[in-house]
Amino acid sequence: MACAAWLLAAAGTATAQPTTVKYMMWDSIQLPAYRQCAADFERANPDLRIKISQAGWGDYWTALSIGFIADSAPDVFVNHPGKYPEYARNGLLVDLAPYIRRDGLDLAQYTPGLLPVWQRDGRQYGLPKDWDTVGLVVNLAQARQAGVTLAELQQMRWNPQDGGSFERVIRRLTVDAQGRRADEPGFDARRVAVHGFQIGSAGGMTGQVEWSHFAVSNGFRYQPAPWARQFLYDDPRLAETLDWLAGLSARGLSAPFQNAKSLGGGAMFIAGKAAMVPEGSWMVSYFANQAKFEYTWVPLPIGPTGRRASMLNGLADSIWAGSRHKEAAWRWVKYLASRECQQVVAGHGVVFPAILGLAEQAQAVQRRRGADTGALLQMAREHTYATPMADDAAQIEELMKGAIESVLAGREKAGPALKAANTQVNRLLQRGAPAAAPAR
Template identity: 60%
Template structure:
C-alpha cells in the first residue's frame, strides 16, 4: 500500500503547485524594482499558494499599458497608482473598493504618515493602501558651486520672487558660466555660448507641475483647488501666470537652456553631464543621482517665495487592485503585505524611496547616509508648506489641456495669462 500512497501524495502536491494563483503586479520605477522583488520573495515564502509576477516599464508606457489593459482585460491585478490618475479609474469602476476587506481583516490604517491614507478614499470607499511619499528639493553641483564661490549655506537659504528672482536668481547667475569662464553677473557674459546653465526647469509640466513649477507657484500664493475633489481648479490664477512667465523667461537671460533644446535630453541628463548646476527633482530620484552624478552634489531645500514660505507638493503613491482581477483575494493579500510595516521596512533598507508607514522614512534616510547621500532636505520640506496634487475627475483631459497651455508659454507662443485663461475655462467646464 505504501507505493500507491506515495504516488497519490506526489500527484496531489504537483496539482497544488500547478494551481498556485499568480498575482500580476506592475510598477514604473526601475530603481524600486529590487526592493519590491525582495518583498515578493518574502511574501511568497509566507504564502506558498501565491506567486507574484512583477513587471516594470517607464512612466508613459506604464500608464498606456494600464489603460489599454482595462479595455482588453489584461491589466495587472495590482498596480502602483498615482493621485493624478486614480480619480478617473475609480469613476470608471476600474478599481476595487478595499474598504470591506480592510474592515473584514481589521487592517490598521493609522500606521501611515498623516494624510496619506485619506487621500485614497472617496465617498466611504478606499482605492489603495499607501506605499510611500515624496517631496521636491533642489539638486546642486557642489563641485561647480565651490568654483564659482557659492556656498552650501547660501544655497540652503535662497528666496525667490517673480519680479527680480530674489537671491535664487542671483546665485543662478553666479553659477551660469559661458565658454570663456564668465558668469552671468559679468558684463562680458556671452549668453549665446553657455557652458554651464545655473538652473534648468525640467519642462512645461502638466496639470500638477510637480517638479517643474508647482513649488514656485504655491510659494507665490497659488492654489490648485479649495479641497480634493472640488471641481473648480484655479489655473487662471495670476500667481500661476507670473510664475510660468518668470520660468519661461529664464532662457532669454541665458541662465537656462531653452525648452526646445532640452526636450529630448532632459534636465536630469544635463545635470549628470555637468551642463546644469541646479535642477529640481523629487525624492524618488535620490538613488539615480547617487549612482550617476559622479561628482560632489547636494540636495537643498526649495527657496522661500513671496509668501515667506517654502512649498512642496507632498505626493503619496498607493497600491490598487484592478476590479477585473480574477484573483482578488490573493491580490488583496499582496496589497496588505505591500502596505505593511514588514514590506515597507524592507523597502526602507534599500534607501530608494520614503515608505508610508510611520518611522520607515527615517530608516531610509539612514540607509542613504550609508551610501554617502544626505537626503534630509526632503524631510525638511515636509515641515514647510506642503500641498497635494490636484485631485479631480477627468484627469487625463485636464492633463492634456494644461500641458498644451504650458507649452505655449514655454515655447514663447503665448503669455501665460492668455494661455491659462483659455485652459482654465476648458478645465472647469469639464467638472461642472
C-alpha cells in the first residue's frame, strides 16, 4: 500500500509540472521588458513557464525556417507583416479568430490600422504588440552652423521638381571639404565632408524608410487594395520621386548610393557624415545610445498632396500551427497583447506599444532619457498607410530591390526600370495560387 501511495504521489507530482511555452524574438533591446512580462505572467499562471530565446534579424528568420522544417519551432514568435503571408499560405500559423471570439477580447483597444494587417479571409494571424512610424533625425549642431532653425526643420515642404524648401535645407546642410555649402559659389560636389541628407538602402518593395513617404505624399499608392493581385509601381509619381532621390547624389547632396549602401545612413549620421536621415521609430534607442552630439527628431516634409505621409507598421505575436501547446500559447499571446504587458513595455521606452494611450507613456520615458520623439507621434496622426500585403512577397522584394537600386545608383531612369519590374511583379501575382487555409 505504501508503495502504491508513493507511486500515486509521484504521478501527481509529474502531472503538476508546468507546461513550457517557447517564445522567440529578434530585438535584444526589448528582452528586459519581455522577461518582466514573462515573470509577471508566470506568477499569475503557475501552470505555465515561458522560455524566451532571441536571435538577430537575419538569424531569426533562418532559425524559424529550420524550426518549421524540423518540427521544433517556438510555440509563439514575433511576426512581421512582410513575412507572415508566406507562413499563412503554407499553413504554419494558427487562426486566432476562434480564440478571440471565445474569450471576448476587446479589439477596440488597439491603435487603429494595426489589426487589419494581420487579417485575411476572416482569419486573424497575430495580435498587435507595437507600432512604428518614420521621421527625420537631424544633427542640431550642424543645423545651427548652417543657420537652419528648428522651426524651419519642422515645416519643410517637398516636391519632385526642385525639392522645395526641403532640398533648400539639404543644400545648406551639405558642406564640401573646403567648408563651402551647396548653396554657395564654388561648392565642390566631388569632395563632400558632410552630406545634407542620406538614405542607406533601396528599401525593396515597401521603401518604408527610404522613399515611400515621399512617394505617398506625392500621390502614389502601392496597390488598389490589400492582397490585390496587382501593384502600381509603374506610377509616374513614384518614378519622379526616385529620380529626384537619385539626383541628390549627382549634386553631392547625398553620398553615392554604393557608398551609402555599404555604410548605412544611420552610421553616417552618427559619424557626422550626414546631417539628416530618415529613420523608423524602432531606432530611437540606437540614436540615444550612439549620438555624442545634440540631435532631434522632426516630422517628414509635406508633399505635393498637401500632407505628410508615413507608413504605420506594426509587429504581432503569432502561434505556430505545429505547437503542441496551443491553448497555453494562446494564453501567453493574449497576455502579450494585454494592457498589463504592454504597460511594462511602455515603461522601458524602446518601442510604442499597440494599445491606445501607451505610446505617450513610452514617449515620456524617452524624453527623460534625452530623446525628443514627439515628431514620431505626430507622424502617426498624419496621413498613414499600411505596408502592402501580397503573396510571394520575398520574390517581389527581390524584383523591386534590384530595380530601385539600379535607379539610385544611376544605371537606369526610374520610368523604364519600374515599368519592367512592375510587369514582372504583376505576372508573378496573377499566376499565384489562392492562399491555403491554415491549420487551427
